[in-house]
Amino acid sequence: MTTEFDLGALLAERGAERYELHTKYLNPQLPRMLHTIGFDKVYERAEGAHFFDADGNDYLDMLAGFGVMGLGRHHPVVRRALHDVLDADLADLTRFDCQPLPGLLAERLLTHSPHLDRVFFGNSGTEAVETALKFARYATGRPRILYCEHAFHGLTTGALSVNGETGFRDGFAPLLPDTAVPLGDLDALARELGKGDVAALIVEPIQGKGVHEAPPGYLRAAQELLHRHKALLIADEVQTGLGRTGDFYAYQREDGVEPDLVCVAKALSGGYVPVGATLGRDWIFKKVYSSMDRVLVHSASFGANAQAMAAGLAVLSVMENEQIVAGVRATGELLKSRLTALIDEYELLADVRGRGLMIGIEFGRPSSLKLRSRWTMLQAARKGLFAQMVVVPLLQRHRILTQVSGDHLEVIKLIPPLVLDEADVDRFLGAFTAVMDDAHSGGGLMWDFGRTLIKQAVANR
Template sequence: MEYVFPTYARYPIDIVDGEDVHLVDSQGQQYLDFTSGIGVCSFGYSNQLIKDSVDTQAGKVWHTSNLYDSQLQDQVAAKLVEPGMLAFFCNSGTEANEAALKLARKASGKTKVIAFNDSFHGRTYGSLSMTGNPGIKEGFFPLVPSIEFADFDDDAALTQVDNQTAAVILEVIQGEGGVNNAHADWLQAIETKAHQVGALLIIDEVQTGIGRTGTKFAYQNYDLHPDIVTLAKALGNGLPIGAMIGKQELASAFGPGSHGTTFGGNKLSLAAADAVLDQLTPEFLTAVQAKSKSVWAILKNEIAQQSIVTAISGQGLMIGIHLDEQVNVEDIVKALQQDGLLTLSAKHNTLRLLPPLVMNTEELTTGLTKINQILSQFAQTKMEAKS
């Protein structure tokens, strides 16, 4: 690519077509998709209800700005939020977290924010400042002040949350950071401590939300009660949309003129989100949980047995296969591409799987079988090289 900044280490694959849960590149090679465009296209590439909703809206009006009322925004917000919460629409996960940071500071009148090592919240200044990955901050200092880091799933974090704290921000399962789970009792202790000291709990559901872990929001698996929730990725199934959801009592801190964005809540993205949320029914989520059960049986009984696999983490259809230092996860990703399967990597040599939630059990099994075979080949090669 000649005319685009080289900000991404891209694979030499140009995807030009997609159907259901399959993708095709410019050379005609077909792939089974275990990425969903990094957790975005959970309803795959041929969802008729989303297409119809976007087509209908495209035939009317695409964008009107936030100067005017939007029944569509209210309709989507009503489907999205839990009782007692309000939504602010934006265009991405990083923007949703910017909104959360601004709202938390303004509403609390405090500045200190606790974030976690290995977290990822985005690339704009506020969200980058809350991201626990020093490598991606290099060259961009000074960042936003008063953001402190603690270790994830570690009780020492509790002492860092004090009366000065405006907010604690976390992913209940860290995605980019290596698909890292936290214990339910740790998450609940963080929430309790935050609320004791008058700090807001912000849960970043950009990657975990919209059914990825088998519930609408991943925090629902842990009996948590966040003050603010951020979303993006799967909410629009590929049309750009983000959302910050916050408790109704925070509304006075986000009055007219306090925050905004031209494209936020634009009608095309909202039309996609509307159809996504209509399909995120209890029956759909039950089906995701049932498929996940079959997937986790294969992960535990077969893939975890491979000598180069050190652990398997995640929940539902958000999966991390942790590899030992004898192999480089990027080599596995490339070998799987050649075998017609698209996968992702994450920090700490983790093979990350985010298949579309509409993928059937047979297709999920096909992908896992390919992964098992490639891991087995790599393990064999390593053994031969050693002996």
């Protein structure tokens, strides 16, 4: 006799064990880290840009699952599309037919980059990058990929080869032949291209780590250099794409930029089903898939599955119907301008940068002696501790989830759901100014927590 699987009953029975289960069977450092900084919350449900705990407390999400939740959580249109595709009982993933949904999503996606012609669907941003690297090497017949210092393009071996941080790369060599160039340095790019073995440059128009934007004119000038040397431009829009920066793609802010390959993922999923897409020029795809013998030379077992395609189509429909990109421009400008106005008020606040709803808040060395001595103490223990001191009270006292924008960085990155509204902006600003007031008072719980972080940092050396 078989018993029907009851997910609700399982969660009711075992859900309270979540942290113990993770400690025992998954990455043991995650629950340890969450406990150390007081992030070991228990969230029961979510809607839009908000989480709720078992007591009904409302938490504002300024992280969007690292950018995955572009439309927030459980958007009704995306949710309905997934129910519909499950109810349709499609003959999905036979691998030897041509289902309509991948073609329809590719067609819809390509309308936003009319200079591109074809799409490969995988399952993540990393897979989208891996696809672009493989296609660029095959299309050009060259081995080497250029990337920008401090870049992040994923953690599988190929994507790791174009990752600009040694902390991610250490111990995983040998990787692909690669070379890092400074973001915005055209002379360094020209020197590498002159060696004649470069397949492509991969670049984030706005780097996720630290939120650093390519200088004005750089992408177009880089594109011209690359094409002169018969190399390709790959735009990694995994985090910046689908409206995040106030344009559908971040590269579109600069006239004349037409990347040869574009990597998309995260928000295309609707937050439900993993999906990645690599968009490219017709000649590149035709060179890779040059004959029937090569029809499966690059493929993915779960790529273009019906649920992922339905989610992507629903996301693009919502973006158009609800004018998401225009909303991001307006809300992003409001948030950034109000944060920028605080720079003159708080000596610990050094910079506010970014576009749309991708904003970096950087902290820096204060001028007053009292705060400077405390800042120096934190920096001596571990760079990035002050930013963590801001992130923790935002959650603990104000129920706002944020993140430090990379290891050893004094930068908080805001990448909230694109449906953030003016009330959410007001709430974040009120909480942020309260935390800054506490930090600048020179005492209180914030600096007490700083001492705890220092002890932890020293212990981990």
